[in-house]
């Protein structure tokens with residue numbers, strides 16, 4: 001949040017355990033000593049670069065409030081385009097797996113927006129604990145698997161695989177904002193020296209677990225489109241790319257070209 005006044009208000013509300021409207025309704029309100037202490041600590045943390053969301057432990061996504069800790073990537077608004085694409089491609093009852101679920105933002109949202117059979121995988125145990133907590137708190141029926149990518153998912157068992165994989169090149173580390181580089185989990189950000197290493201494995205594993213005609217929906221990083229398209233190769237069809245609000249190609253969807261099945265949409 002690069003908006004100092006808003007950030008200060010959000011942190012003050014966190015210290016006072018109140019809504020922002022309360023600050024304007026009660027301008028005469030003085031802070032108790034403990035509230036000053038909390039507020040001061042939050043400001044100090046924010047000045048040190050810690051993202052506001054890791055201080056308040058909250059981030060809104062698709063109209064719902066998710067708990068976030070430094071074990072998970074803070075859900076980004078552009079990832080809502082990934083959810084939107086998956087919702088358009090997955091009919092009710094579809095078997096959907098979110099790979100590398102982090103906070104659970106994608107998996108939980110899908111399960112709450114549509115009657116889908118949602119599974120979420122994650123390699124980080126502290127992250128999957130956050131995701132399961134979000135599913136429980138928001139009442140989302142999601143099954144969680146602690147595993148690498150799709151290694152615990154059976155062959156041809158899924159109608160749709162969705163993922164916001166790590167796609168930052170470890171060589172671009174220094175170009176990231178301090179808030180991201182120094183505070184967000186490396187396992188969620190970096191794929192390897194090129195940034196495309198996880199896509200490569202994910203595409204191969206998705207081809208294995210998707211039934212013929214099933215969709216793979218992935219978030220793209222800045223400048224990711226052409227390279228990821230070339231990784232798809234010939235085993236995929238009906239490829240489409242959706243831009244985000246900034247006009248950046250953000251979502252790539254493609255169908256498993258294997259034969260022998262039908263899948264609506």
Ligand code: GLN
Pocket residue numbers: 073076164165166167168180188189190219
């Ligand atoms: N979008 C994140 C960023 O701002 C990266 C997330 C990812 O690698 N999937 O850097």
